[in-house]
Amino acid sequence: MMSKVLKLNNGRELPVVGLGTYKSGPGEVKKAIKDAIDAGYRHFDCAWFYGNEAEVGIGLRAKIDEGKVKRQDLFITSKLWNNFHAKDQVVPMLKETLNNLKLDYVDLYLIHWPFGFKETASLWPVGKGAAAYSDVDYLETWQGMEECVNLGLAKSIGISNFNAEQIERLLKNCKIKPVCNQVEVNPNLNQKKLIEFCKQRDIVVVGYCPLAAISLGISVIPKSVTKSRIIENIDIDFTLDPEDVAYLDSCNKNQRVCPLAEFKNHKYYSFNTEY
Ligand SMILES: NC(=O)C1=CN([C@@H]2O[C@H](COP(=O)(O)OP(=O)(O)OC[C@H]3O[C@@H](n4cnc5c(N)ncnc54)[C@H](OP(=O)(O)O)[C@@H]3O)[C@@H](O)[C@H]2O)C=CC1
Numbered sequence: 001m002m003s004k005v006l007k008l009n010n011g012r013e014l015p016v017v018g019l020g021t022y023k024s025g026p027g028e029v030k031k032a033i034k035d036a037i038d039a040g041y042r043h044f045d046c047a048w049f050y051g052n053e054a055e056v057g058i059g060l061r062a063k064i065d066e067g068k069v070k071r072q073d074l075f076i077t078s079k080l081w082n083n084f085h086a087k088d089q090v091v092p093m094l095k096e097t098l099n100n101l102k103l104d105y106v107d108l109y110l111i112h113w114p115f116g117f118k119e120t121a122s123l124w125p126v127g128k129g130a131a132a133y134s135d136v137d138y139l140e141t142w143q144g145m146e147e148c149v150n151l152g153l154a155k156s157i158g159i160s161n162f163n164a165e166q167i168e169r170l171l172k173n174c175k176i177k178p179v180c181n182q183v184e185v186n187p188n189l190n191q192k193k194l195i196e197f198c199k200q201r202d203i204v205v206v207g208y209c210p211l212a213a214i215s216l217g218i219s220v221i222p223k224s225v226t227k228s229r230i231i232e233n234i235d236i237d238f239t240l241d242p243e244d245v246a247y248l249d250s251c252n253k254n255q256r257v258c259p260l261a262e263f264k265n266h267k268y269y270s271f272n273t274e275y
Pocket residue numbers: 019020021022023045046112160161182183207208209210211221222223224225226229230232233258
């Protein structure tokens with residue numbers, strides 16, 4: 001049976017299953033949040049880039065106000081987008097997210113990707129080449145993330161889409177350790193080496209695009225705006241037979257849904273290494 005929470009390296013607890021919110025559209029995400037809270041979800045995966053944090057916040061606030069949950073029972077994650085990697089932009093961007101979510105703090109704030117774009121570039125500067133890239137080092141960004149913890153705006157901080165080498169470099173140069181690395185995990189990309197690498201360093205892996213990938217000792221954040229699926233996705237009280245595990249292992253092709261290959265020439269692109 002799967003444990004319901006994972007312990008983070010700062011002593012806090014992360015509910016294993018969370019609700020993803022990417023592409024949860026206007027007019028549907030508020031209801032999805034409310035349905036999810038009713039179904040027992042307490043972990044919500046959000047991001048400034050998803051453009052829907054204000055409506056997510058309305059759903060959360062409605063359930064808090066009706067007394068269904070307390071703020072302290074929820075685990076809310078958000079992420080810093082790539083155009084805002086300069087150290088002095090991190091706190092203001094988190095404040096904007098908090099304003100949208102109508103919260104005083106997030107439980108977890110992540111650097112969404114290790115590579116940055118210029119603030120003046122578009123949010124998704126495909127085809128613009130290096131002219132759109134910023135070379136702000138994610139170590140600088142991390143100092144801004146640490147400031148978020150020191151100000152009480154984030155209870156925990158972490159990273160997303162970082163490779164092993166980047167994690168090692170960050171661990172050697174941080175004051176506050178990242179609690180998690182959020183990366184793609186599914187049968188086509190089982191991430192065994194990266195998961196083991198993170199476990200050895202007491203970093204929890206949160207798996208995105210996760211449908212059908214469970215039992216790996218990680219947290220998963222399936223997205224759905226459909227009530228029956230929201231309920232189905234948290235009802236995962238089962239263990240897989242060894243043959244099922246072997247079958248899922250055989251599916252691994254190291255293929256990504258989100259390679260962001262458009263940015264593969266960026267100095268801090270993370271998927272040019274094995275893991
Ligand atoms: N850090 C990062 O860079 C990234 C983070 N993420 C995060 O991870 C989350 C999950 O990833 P995502 O890309 O959304 O993909 P998912 O693997 O969660 O798939 C979501 C899709 O699957 C459908 N679905 C959900 N449950 C079921 C079910 N039980 N049966 C059949 N279909 C189902 C949903 O449809 P419907 O909604 O219509 O029910 C939706 O179309 C994101 O929402 C986001 O929060 C994602 C990508 C990158």
